[in-house]
Amino acid sequence: MNSSTPPSPPTDGNPLPADGRALRADARQNAEQILQVAQEVFADLGYKASIAEVARRSGLGMGTIYRHFPNKAVLVERIAIKVMRESLIEVRRALADGSDSWNGFTRVVRHMMGLRSSQLFPVSRGRATEPGPELAGIRTELLAALQELVEVTQRAGVLRDDVNAFDVVLMLNSIPSRLPTEPDDVVTADLADRFLGVLLDGLRAPGSEELALPPPGRREIDLFFRATHGL
Template sequence: MRADARRNRERIVATALDLFAERGPGVSMEDIACAAGLGVGTLYRHFPDRGALVADLATTTLSGLRDHVRAGLAEDVSRWEVLLRVVRYCAGQPLALITSLGAGATPSTAAPVELIQEVDALLARLAAQAQEEGTLRGDITPEQVVGLLNVMVCRPGARFDDPLSTVMLDGLKAPGPASRG
């Protein structure tokens, strides 16, 4: 791929990621091209249809999240702190778009199921470790924690410090001295 074509593709992907994270799945291809400072034809040369772009974004986003969670699990810090970092990271990702793919997804737009399962398993492991250290309440399963995290971060405009995220994190935090910090 020529250098200018590679830059255009990178610009399209970065712009689409930003717009989908900000506005949710309703962003048009024309909005993406305009915000990227490119013509719609350039966008369609790289991605023949919306499904191809969305599938690429889903894979990119989920791979980045997987790598972020893996890196956090490898650190020697509080699991609660890692969980907070993951939520903070997720707030800047177009996870609402990926969630919307579940209903009516076609093979060309479906997020890779194996990648979603891998991310969910890593998050469940993180939740279990946080429960073991006493920083995450233990009266719900790690899988239920993953479900709550999905509700928290897989919506348009999700932020780490918005009221829904704050209430959910407060509810997940274990009471007592072990959870402070």
């Protein structure tokens, strides 16, 4: 390879060092640990959670975290890339299965609902820069695969034929996140799962309610993520 050729972007959601060299095994492990812990912290506390809390839970120093993720906006974007990649794997698995279209579709929807209900796309309106090309690329890839799954499920006659992937994404994001609790609280009602049951029932073919036109498209999705999640 020519020495001037830029390094390929990472495929597992982890950032490369500033000079483009591959991460050492211990550094890669630290980056993965930070991402996982930050995902849990933001799920518990929302985007207002501090990087200091991520450091505390991960057992790593602030300096280590900032070496991998120079600010909170970058960390949030890496989490978004990570969970979109995980969702893409689930969609492709459902497409490859083909034995039960409705089961594959609902499995994907429940997976994505799990991410949504855990607040894995924290609000970050304060970011100073536009999302990077890797996030834009994985979002495009995920939406295309999800639309393919929608069409496959529609051809099987089990999903109403007047919805698209953009409908599904926007509907999932309209379902409330899990209820915030105090440390000793016990929440018995799983609201997200209840509302998801109603949503899935409404998506089943043939569907008796006529939907307003026009349907949402990529523009609406981009506006939604930018306004709501800063992504």
